[in-house]
Amino acid sequence: QVQLVESGGGLVQAGSSLRLSCATSGRTGSTGFVGWFRQAPGKEREFVAAILRINDDTDYAKSVKGRFTISRDNAKNTVYLQMNSVQPEDTAVYYCAGSFGGGYVRDPRVYQYWGQGTQVTVST
Numbered sequence: 620q621v622q623l624v625e626s627g628g629g630l631v632q633a634g635s636s637l638r639l640s641c642a643t644s645g646r647t648g649s650t651g652f653v654g655w656f657r658q659a660p661g662k663e664r665e666f667v668a669a670i671l672r673i674n675d676d677t678d679y680a681k682s683v684k685g686r687f688t689i690s691r692d693n694a695k696n697t698v699y700l701q702m703n704s705v706q707p708e709d710t711a712v713y714y715c716a717g718s719f720g721g722g723y724v725r726d727p728r729v730y731q732y733w734g735q736g737t738q739v740t741v742s743t
Contacts, residue, residue: 628737641715657711
């Protein structure tokens with residue numbers, strides 16, 4: 620059984636920084652990828668960023684590219700999302716998700732494991 624636990628969310632002012640963490644436990648491996656998604660009230664869940672386990676290649680949504688950075692610490696089994704220059708439109712519940720298979724990293728349907736989410740609220 621794989622468990623993902625997010626942390627690091629909170630209330631911040633626009634223009635500030637925040638780092639989210641996703642601690643994983645259970646199955647480990649070098650295949651697949653880990654992604655971050657977010658869901659704002661009344662909106663569909665959307666892709667934010669992903670990192671491949673095999674070579675640390677990354678992918679970002681256009682809306683966060685250049686501001687957010689995804690990374691991972693294998694020794695701690697943790698994936699991070701560094702969020703810089705956050706804006707009110709970044710307000711959402713952020714979810715960490717994991718897949719040990721293949722597929723399009725931006726498609727939430729290819730992920731087998733999900734965390735419970737952490738709330739990020741950006742004030743003006």
